[in-house]
Structures are given as C-alpha cells and as structure tokens.
Amino acid sequence: MRKDADGMSMKNAYLLSVLEDLKKKNAHEPEFLQAAEEVLESLEPVVEADPRYEQQNIIGRIVEPERVVMFRVPWVDDSGRVQVNRGYRVQFNSAIGPYKGGLRFHPSVNLSVIKFLGFEQIFKNSLTTLPMGGGKGGCDFDPKGKSDGEVMRFCQSFMTELQRHIGPDTDVPAGDIGVGAREVGFLFGQYKKIRNEFTGVLTGKGLSYGGSLARTEATGFGLCYFADACLRDNGQSFQGKRVVVSGSGNVAIYANQKVNQLGGRVVAMSDSNGYIVDENGIDYKIIKEIKEVKRARIKTYLDYVPSAKYVEGCSGIWTVPCDIALPCATQNEIDGASAQALIANGCKGVFEGANMPSTPQAIAAYQEAGIFFGPAKAANAGGVATSGLEMSQNSERLSWTFDEVDAKLKGIMEGIYAACAAAAEQFGMKGNLQAGANIAGFLKVADAMLWQGVC
Numbered sequence: 001m002r003k004d005a006d007g008m009s010m011k012n013a014y015l016l017s018v019l020e021d022l023k024k025k026n027a028h029e030p031e032f033l034q035a036a037e038e039v040l041e042s043l044e045p046v047v048e049a050d051p052r053y054e055q056q057n058i059i060g061r062i063v064e065p066e067r068v069v070m071f072r073v074p075w076v077d078d079s080g081r082v083q084v085n086r087g088y089r090v091q092f093n094s095a096i097g098p099y100k101g102g103l104r105f106h107p108s109v110n111l112s113v114i115k116f117l118g119f120e121q122i123f124k125n126s127l128t129t130l131p132m133g134g135g136k137g138g139c140d141f142d143p144k145g146k147s148d149g150e151v152m153r154f155c156q157s158f159m160t161e162l163q164r165h166i167g168p169d170t171d172v173p174a175g176d177i178g179v180g181a182r183e184v185g186f187l188f189g190q191y192k193k194i195r196n197e198f199t200g201v202l203t204g205k206g207l208s209y210g211g212s213l214a215r216t217e218a219t220g221f222g223l224c225y226f227a228d229a230c231l232r233d234n235g236q237s238f239q240g241k242r243v244v245v246s247g248s249g250n251v252a253i254y255a256n257q258k259v260n261q262l263g264g265r266v267v268a269m270s271d272s273n274g275y276i277v278d279e280n281g282i283d284y285k286i287i288k289e290i291k292e293v294k295r296a297r298i299k300t301y302l303d304y305v306p307s308a309k310y311v312e313g314c315s316g317i318w319t320v321p322c323d324i325a326l327p328c329a330t331q332n333e334i335d336g337a338s339a340q341a342l343i344a345n346g347c348k349g350v351f352e353g354a355n356m357p358s359t360p361q362a363i364a365a366y367q368e369a370g371i372f373f374g375p376a377k378a379a380n381a382g383g384v385a386t387s388g389l390e391m392s393q394n395s396e397r398l399s400w401t402f403d404e405v406d407a408k409l410k411g412i413m414e415g416i417y418a419a420c421a422a423a424a425e426q427f428g429m430k431g432n433l434q435a436g437a438n439i440a441g442f443l444k445v446a447d448a449m450l451w452q453g454v455c
C-alpha cells in the first residue's frame, strides 16, 4: 500500500473521521493506534463496497472495546514485603463468540499494549473460523527472577479479581509472554477454588487437568504451516532454507522444531540480552532445556555448542543473512533499518510469530521489495486456534490425540492462508496477505455485528 508524505494512504472520509476520533481519545496509546490504523487502511475498499458498514458505524464500534477492567494486584514477596502490580483484561469484541485471548506478564505491559493485542485478536480469532471473540489481558508483573512461591502468590491474587469477569461461556484467557504452563496452573487452581467449578475457563492447561495435546507447539508449528502454504503456493518450500528466528520462548522453540522437520535450518535465535548464531543449525531441544528447565539466558547455548557465536544485544539478529525471517519475540522488534538489512542480505520472506513485530516502516520495506509477508494475525493464529480446539475437547469431556490436533491445526493454517490470499485478490491487492488478513478477519465479525443490531 503506497503512502503519501504524511505516511497516510487512506482517503475515505468515514474511516479518516473514525481514526481522528480514535487518536483524540487514545493519544497516549501508541501501540493501540498503530494496530488500529494498520487495519483501518486495509478496510478502505471494503467500506467503499458496502455502505452498511458506515451506516451502522461498524468501524467506530469495532475500535472501541466492549469492556476494560483494570485492577490492583497485591501480593507478598519472599522477604515479607507487600508488592502491588496493575492488572488488565480488555474484552474487545464478542460478536462471534466468548472473548478469547492470552494474558501477558511483563514489565512493559500497559493499557495501550493490552488494547493493541486485544484488537488484533478480534481479527485473528475470526480467521481461525472458530467461534471466538477478541480479548487480552495481563499485568506489569515480571516473573523473571521470582521464586515459584512468589509467582504462585501473584497468580492467586491476579485471579482473585479476574475470576469475577471470566467464565467458559464469557471469556477464556490463555498464556502469552511470561505466562506458560506454570502460571496457567496457578491461575486455574485459584479459579477452581473460588468458583468451586472445574470448567474450561483457561486454555494452555496441563495435560493432566484438561489441556490439549499440541497446544504447547501450536503457535510455532502453525506459523511454519502458514509460511509453508505461502511458499508452496509460489512454487517454493522450506527445503534447504536458512532461517532466523528471534526470541527463544514458546513460539520460537517450536517454530525451530517445525522448520527442521520441513527441511530448513535455523541459524540464529535470541533473547532480550543477545543472540546466538550456529551455522550448523540450532538444536531446539537445547533451547528448550535452557529456557524451560534451567530458565537461563540464551548465552548458555555456548556451553552446549562451543563453536556457536554469541552477540550481545538482540536487534543485531536481523543482520544475520537468511532466506526466511520468523520474528517470534515481541512487538516492533523489526524496524525499517532492520528490514532493509534483511532484504539486502537476501531475505525472501518474513512471517510473524510474535504480535506486531514489524513497524509500519518495516512493512513498507517488505512491500517495496516484494518479499513474502505473513502478518501476525494470520501467521500466528495457530495458538489460539488450538486453544479453540482445547475448548471443544473440554466441552466434550474428551481428549484428542496429538496427531488429531496437529492435523486440525495444519488444516486451519492452510485455510487461513487461502482465505487471506483470496480476500486480497477479491479486493484488487493480489499477494498482499496483510490486507487479505485484515479484510477476511473483518468480514465475519462485521457481518455478525450487522445481524445483532446496535449493541
């Protein structure tokens, strides 16, 4: 999408007035405004093709969360001091199902970050074809360096408030950055204790109490299924490709595993301190042990593979030459200069495992260079899709096998790729998966909102 000197390509008066109003009301929420503007720009041809979206002010309604909850989270640390954090749950849109979206525990969490994630979640969940609305939550608590006891007391306090607002047919949270199996377990235990009910109120649960096989792997695997569908549609594959994966958490680890299975080689990975390069291919099992068992820094990889290289600082990872880049760490981790470095070194495609990891300048650079670009809300939808499958299994009181869930995940990701490609083509932007994802995700939610009247 070409932009004018102000960086704006939108001309539609209705969309511009919604955006102006949004900027006025949310001036201190840069991440949310970035996410909203990106979607609104893509929707221009859709709004112009169907006057009902303007008549019923669907866009003005979809950018406003249905409900925002902010709350105090007091807890006692190991030295007996009382700590206080700020918790959030943004229930953005329930037109097509109960609110669904993860919880993020990280010091950078604020209302803007949670609103951007919740807004993206509306379209992502719609793309999965499963009945899930959009929501997101979290806290500015940092689990890093905390004891298990501190994490448990924090999670119990967080859930003591959150349980008032969620439920298996209302809002079903999951994990995200800083919220893995340990945290989900503590959160679920407290919900069960307070509400006296054993229900599928959270996803990402342990296998012994209602979790789904393949949920842990789902976002990373799904990302690769999406990328693979795109490559194959263009006569290519992962076979023999050099791949750079940022991060070394849940998404990154399983993206690495699937890249290998598909014939590629992951040569670099990172954490927030620095990145490692191993020309022989990074073994995901070592990263899993470092991050999930030892909870150590990625630098430790050198203890296992002394021939690998470690570089301090995480942003330099985008200067490592690769065919495919899979950003799987955090928002805005690839800026315009990093995107240019990737392209100059021969990168042919960027598929987003993290949420909004590319800045608008980076996306403009991908489009200018004509490389493949799989946007987060489509490419990383495998996690929430499998959460949806976990909800189905909980409702049925049944557990499906790993292969059953994995096959469904693969089918969903291939379907998402096809839907994005088709929507882009239908609205005259063939090959633009970013626009295709926004449009395909929007149409289902907007249609449901039209049917349900003004509410």
Ligand code: NDP
Pocket: 175, 176, 177, 178, 179, 219, 246, 247, 248, 249, 250, 251, 252, 270, 271, 272, 273, 314, 315, 328, 329, 330, 331, 333, 353, 354, 355, 380, 381, 383, 384
């Ligand atoms: P984790 O907490 O498991 O891992 C996050 C990883 O990213 C850690 O290795 C962390 O390193 C690293 N990291 C954080 N900031 C930076 C940075 N600036 N540069 C390099 N590395 C960094 O989170 P997830 O893997 O679950 O989530 C990663 C991304 O994927 C997020 O954007 C999340 O919203 C998104 N996502 C996750 C889904 C899931 O199912 N888990 C589903 C869909 C999207 P460190 O340990 O140093 O902090």
